Amino acid sequence: MRGGCNLKINQRHSWTLTVEEAIAIQEQLQAEVITVDQLKEPVQYVAGVDMGFEADGTISRAAVAVLSFPDLQLQETSIARRPTSFPYIPGFLSFREIPAVLDALEKIKLTPDIILCDGQGIAHPRRFGIACHLGVIVDIPSIGVAKSLLVGKHQDLSDIRGNWQPLIYKGETVGAVLRTRSGVKPVYISSGHRISLSTAIDYVLRCTTKYRLPETTRIADKLASNK
DNA sequence: GCGACAG
DNA sequence: ATCTTGTCGC
Numbered sequence: 456m457r458g459g460c461n462l463k464i465n466q467r468h469s470w471t472l473t474v475e476e477a478i479a480i481q482e483q484l485q486a487e488v489i490t491v492d493q494l495k496e497p498v499q500y501v502a503g504v505d506m507g508f509e510a511d512g513t514i515s516r517a518a519v520a521v522l523s524f525p526d527l528q529l530q531e532t533s534i535a536r537r538p539t540s541f542p543y544i545p546g547f548l549s550f551r552e553i554p555a556v557l558d559a560l561e562k563i564k565l566t567p568d569i570i571l572c573d574g575q576g577i578a579h580p581r582r583f584g585i586a587c588h589l590g591v592i593v594d595i596p597s598i599g600v601a602k603s604l605l606v607g608k609h610q611d612l613s614d615i616r617g618n619w620q621p622l623i624y625k626g627e628t629v630g631a632v633l634r635t636r637s638g639v640k641p642v643y644i645s646s647g648h649r650i651s652l653s654t655a656i657d658y659v660l661r662c663t664t665k666y667r668l669p670e671t672t673r674i675a676d677k678l679a680s681n682k
Numbered sequence: 683g684c685g686a687c688a689g
Numbered sequence: 690a691t692c693t694t695g696t697c698g699c
Contacts, residue, residue, distance in 0.1 A: 505689095506689070506690075507690075507691095508689095508690055508691070511691090512690075512691080543688090543689060543690075544687090545686080545687035545688065545689090546687075546688085548688055548689055549688095551689080552689075573688080573689070574688045574689065575688055578688090579688080580687095584688070585688075585689085599688085601688050601689090602688080602689085603687095603688065603689090604686095604687090604688080605686095605687065605688045606686090606687085606688095638699095643688085680690095
């Protein structure tokens with residue numbers, strides 16, 4: 456499965472950093488995050504990325520799954536392994552996961568129109584979660600789809616699929632709590648890069664069929680865990 | 683100072 | 690994330 460990828464890496468910076476340096480990078484790159492719609496429509500391909508770990512966490516394994524849209528048929532996959540070089544610290548997930556994700560993305564021939572990330576977008580202490588970080592680096596519209604809350608508060612939402620409530624952090628709407636499946640725990644959606652919250656919610660719902668998580672991340676998840 | 687805390 | 694079987698419920 457060789458072949459040149461079409462990925463243009465917009466930013467390059469070291470991945471072995473202190474927390475202080477990581478904060479500086481987050482604050483610097485945050486200024487480049489765009490939270491209005493700048494998608495290439497019609498959207499033809501959507502990608503999901505996910506991570507797994509081997510050997511007691513010393514090896515990071517990233518998986519990418521590219522699906523056609525809106526029919527969600529699997530088009531291409533890739534897996535990449537590399538030594539884990541950053542610990543898990545809430546608020547700094549991207550520094551732990553993105554290096555391997557970039558390796559996997561570089562093996563993909565198709566160029567996704569949207570990338571769905573496992574984790575937050577701007578619903579983050581410094582408005583720069585992993586979806587923002589990846590989106591800015593590869594310059595592709597991205598959405599944060601997290602399974603649990605990092606920051607913010609919200610009202611209760613109804614049990615019906617499609618219902619959502621704004622996620623408020625420090626007086627601002629940074630995302631949404633979205634019910635992707637009736638009667639099931641909701642997910643946390645936020646803009647990553649080049650997409651608005653309402654459009655992000657729309658695409659997440661259109662990528663979610665019979666399960667809580669989007670098909671993109673479900674497939675990437677299987678690849679990342681099934682060795 | 684005391685909790686909270688994506689994967 | 691990961692360690693792990695059966696079990697409750699639609």
